[in-house]
Amino acid sequence: MKLMVSAIAALLLSTTIYAQTEKGAEAPDIQLPNVKGEITKLSSLKGKIVLIDFWASWCGPCRKSMPRLRELYKKYKDKGFEIYGISLDTEKDSWKKAIFEDGIKWSQVIDIEGNVATKWQVQYIPTSYLLDKSGRVVAINAEGAELEKLLQKLLG
Amino acid sequence: MLVIALMVAISASAQIEKAKLTASGLTCSMCSKAIYEALIKVKFIESVQANIQESSYSISFKKDMPADLDILRKAVEGAGFSVAKLQVTVNFDNASVQNDAMIQLNGKAFHFLHIEPQTLTGAQTLTLVDEHFTNAKEHKKFAQYTSMKCFVTGIAQACCSKDVGVGQRIYHVTI
Secondary structure (H helix, E strand, O other): OHHHHHHHHHHHHHHHHHOOOOOOOEOOOOEEEOOOOOEEEHHHHOOOEEEEEEEOOOOHHHHHHHHHHHHHHHHHHHHOEEEEEEEOOOOHHHHHHHHHHOOOOOEEEEOOOOHHHHHOOOOOOOEEEEEOOOOEEEEEOOOHHHHHHHHHHHHO | OHHHHHHHHHHHHOOEEEEEEEEEOOOOHHHOOHHHHHHHHOOOEEEEEEEHHHOEEEEEEOOOOOOOHHHHHHHHHHOOOEEEEEEEEEEEEEEEEOOOEEEEEOOEEEEEOOOOOEEEEEEEEEEEOOOOOOOHHHHHHHHHHOOOOHHHHOEOOOOOOOOOOOOOEEEEEEO
């Protein structure tokens, strides 16, 4: 019986593995709670250029990338750019504190169980996905000048 | 005869099915792609999935290739980290085990420490307690359950049981 259970578990795991979100693929919808505990759907941002940013308050490199994201957000949000930040914190308070400290004004949700990160095959953070207006993945882990170039192209 | 040999080969290589690995280092292991990229390059690894909240990696091994845990460890170390914890899932078929005794399973030697005598059947999770597969404190803790030198060296000595050849790699595990 135990063997059968583990066989089923292994099967489930391999199904998840093949559901990897790749460049060109349509991003599956995400429904996670925001700081107020309300569900914020990724699909509610359709029609915008969306950067999905997996991060956590304890992740140094993620925090280091925030000033640059803040800059880009300020510059392009009125042109149709939105960031959907997904925190992998397990403590809501640490997450909220980091949002305050880093002055994050964009959509923020928390994936406390890590289910979305697992489904999206996130192997390390920060990991980001840039989606076009139709919700297709156009770039994975684009940052800095490369990200800005893509934004200009997609928003232009 | 050929069929039998083939079957033995399959069961021999399929013994360690998967592993759960926690790495540690000066920086956060989940904030670096180095370990993930090193792991997916290991030839006997089928797939890797990070569990970011747990700071661990779930690894599954290819069915037709034997998993070498030393190579796995070296991949982590090559990425600039060390193994803080490694658990492996092994398939047993009525194996009798007891404290400070070794069993040979399809060419791999497992020396059990700090366990009750029992019979293992089906998939079992074993935790490695060898040096470089756990933290130094944990490794030392398990030294009290054996006086055998192989716990320090990881290699069978001449004094070891007749089932294992001198120089063979022995993994020290607990349940």
